[in-house]
Amino acid sequence: MKILIVGGNGTIGKKVTSYFKEGHKVVVASKSTGSIIVDITDSNSIRTMFEKTGKLDAIICIAGEAKWDYFSELSEEDYYIGFKSKLMGQVNLVRIGQHYLNKKGSITLTTGILADDPVIKTASAAMVNGAIHSFAQAVALEMENGIRINVVSSGMVEDAYEKYKDYFPGHNPVPMNKVIAGYARSVLGKDNGKIIRIYE
Template sequence: MKILLVGATGAIGRQVKAALEVRHEVITAGRSSGNLQVDIADAASIEHLFKQAPALDACIVTAGSSHMESFQTLREESLLPDIRSKLLGQVNLVLIGQHYLNDRGSFTLTSGILADEPARGTAAASVVSGAIHSFGMAAAAELQRNLRINVVSPGLAADSYAAIGHLFPGFNPVPMQKLVNAYLKSVEGVINGQVIRVYE
């Protein structure tokens, strides 16, 4: 398969790339790194990306971040960057990409455990991840040409635990191979419209 991986430099993206490129052609894209550049907060940039990488069989997104902030200080203006990037960025990759992927192609988006198990200061991330879950399920019902879509909802990645584990008391680190396998299941398998939760 010819696979576009948006966000290949993070803890999860690096491992997914390594697993896929053993048997597939992987094209990486990022804001300032990768084979191609894209700003997922900009629909025109996404359109240009797909024009540069024609005849794709799959698009995986592991890009996009959400900030942590006290609920008492959270305001609309601080929510908007997360919504534009991680939420609308992934939504637009599907809305635009559906016109470029090959028949029977697939999209794999990334949400996160905070949709189901929020921690202190994570209301923004919880809103975004929950919306991605809902979008993935709704899009699966309407995508045409046998296109598939799934959402991987990672728990606290083991490779990130040392750096940020203290912010998520009681959360168990998830082995990287389990996270990678969720993406492989989505891309190489047959499931559609699923939220693949990898929390333990």
Template structure:
């Protein structure tokens, strides 16, 4: 049994991932507004405090992070920084800080999404930060082969399909069990430096 911290464990994907991981592991849920521990991944001091409270862990799973959706002509420089601070640097900092709290052979799993490969309208900023994380996980393991770092990139998940389907014409919903399997593969498998794409 591993000690796993799931950041964003109360969200649409996070609650499914948390339930699945709890079948085999001790899970600590961290979130901005709920969970066992509070954390804001856009704030590196908050990340440090979370890890100090959680202590040494076998795995870190992040299913949090935000980015601004809007037409390119409407996006200000500050709008881009929402995604840069949260979904991009927030996840980079989870690895940068979290590596010190990982037990030997530990893993960190980040979250991106289909927009990195198949963007839709209004997603210039979100697609940009997702793509940056894909490059990051492939590169960081070259410098730190002692830890496993991966990202899960899912299509439009079933539990959010009705809300977002107007933005994703022609996309098939990805079953939640299949999405959870992507995270299990990263936590319990031996892969590293991979983007695990989970599609319908």
């Protein structure tokens, strides 16, 4: 399979990329480093990326950001960060990327536990994650050519524990091998419209 991984150089992306490179052709795209540079907040940048990749069998997105802050401190502009990046960035990857997928291809988006179990300072991030879940479930009903779409939603991953542990008191970090398995299930399995939750 020919697989595009957007955000393939990040904390999770590096591990997922390494997994799929065994047995598949992997193309990595990211905001600053990699074989292809892409800004997912810009539809033209997304189109340019797909023109470079050509036809694909699978698209994985492990990219996108949102503003973390107390609800009382979040401005309207702060919410638009997550809206333009993590939400519409992934929506546009689906909207544009579907035309570059071979028949029976797949798209895998990424969210996180905040959609179901938010913590403080995550009003924006939790909102965006929940919206992506609803979007994927709805758009799965309308995809053509046998294209599947799923979302991998993980808890705080063990590789990011030191950075984020203070935000998630009492949460057990999720082993990276379980997170990787979620992406494998989405790409190599038959699920469609599924939120693949990996919270323990």
